[in-house]
Amino acid sequence: AIRMTQSPSSFSASTGDRVTITCRASQDVSSYFAWYQQKPGKAPKLLIYAASSLQSGVPSRFSGSGSGTNFTLTISCLQSEDFATYYCQQYYTYPRTFGQGTKVEIK
Amino acid sequence: EVQLLESGGGLVQPGGSLRLSCTASGFTFSSYAMSWVRQAPGKGLEWVSAARDSGSTTYYGDSVKGRFIISRDNSENTLYLQMNSLRAEDTALYYCAKDRSGSSGPFDFWGQGTLVTVSS
Numbered sequence: 001a002i003r004m005t006q007s008p009s010s011f012s013a014s015t016g017d018r019v020t021i022t023c024r025a026s027q028d029v030s031s032y033f034a035w036y037q038q039k040p041g042k043a044p045k046l047l048i049y050a051a052s053s054l055q056s057g058v059p060s061r062f063s064g065s066g067s068g069t070n071f072t073l074t075i076s077c078l079q080s081e082d083f084a085t086y087y088c089q090q091y092y093t094y095p096r097t098f099g100q101g102t103k104v105e106i107k
Numbered sequence: 108e109v110q111l112l113e114s115g116g117g118l119v120q121p122g123g124s125l126r127l128s129c130t131a132s133g134f135t136f137s138s139y140a141m142s143w144v145r146q147a148p149g150k151g152l153e154w155v156s157a158a159r160d161s162g163s164t165t166y167y168g169d170s171v172k173g174r175f176i177i178s179r180d181n182s183e184n185t186l187y188l189q190m191n192s193l194r195a196e197d198t199a200l201y202y203c204a205k206d207r208s209g210s211s212g213p214f215d216f217w218g219q220g221t222l223v224t225v226s227s
Contacts, residue, residue, distance in 0.1 A: 001169070032211070034213035034214075036152075036213075036214075038152075043202055043217035043218065043219055043220060044144075044152065044202075044214070044217055045217075046207070046213055046214060046215050049207060049212065049213045049215075055215065087151065087152055089152075089154075089213060089214075091211055091212060091213050094157065094166040095154055095166065095167075095168045095169070096142065096154040096157070097154065098151060098152040098153070098154065099151075100151050101151045101152070
């Protein structure tokens with residue numbers, strides 16, 4: 001199975017900050033890559049697919065980049081509603097695999 | 108509006124069985140692959156199983172292979188997960204999720220989950 005490794009596992013940030021989360025795949029997944037946001041007690045929400053395409057309804061402050069094995073999620077100006085846990089996922093092959101998650105907390 | 112409604116969770120003893128259901132609405136169910144994804148309490152997301160649009164092709168994670176069976180009834184817009192030989196480590200919130208595209212894609216819609224607790 002393809003292993004997805006996110007970094008960092010957690011960090012604190014302030015509203016208005018620019019934040020970056022990275023994810024590395026253990027093998028090439030091309031652009032079959034997605035980012036999700038999950039808030040406590042809620043189902044995950046798709047933010048980015050195909051590595052850099054913004055899902056409908058997702059604010060433009062979210063962006064994704066990368067291909068192959070290295071990917072990045074950037075939030076250009078952190079808002080209060082963005083404090084959550086973020087997961088990366090490859091859908092290049094089965095089994096689908098997720099990263100371990102990155103928790104973004106309020107500083 | 109796309110809706111996915113899971114049911115069937117509950118408390119079961121180790122070694123027992125349970126069948127989860129996911130009833131879909133708001134889209135052409137038979138055109139999309141569907142998956143089950145679980146989340147143990149306080150832990151991350153783990154993909155469990157998927158069924159392609161017709162249901163004839165299925166996939167499983169290593170941790171459930173040989174114990175769980177995924178199926179779907181496209182006439183009833185329902186996805187199932189038959190879980191056998193349950194273990195304590197299967198305790199989790201089980202989500203059903205819809206593929207974004209018909210062939211292969213991320214999960215663009217998720218249900219709210221059904222909780223499975225395996226304990227004596």
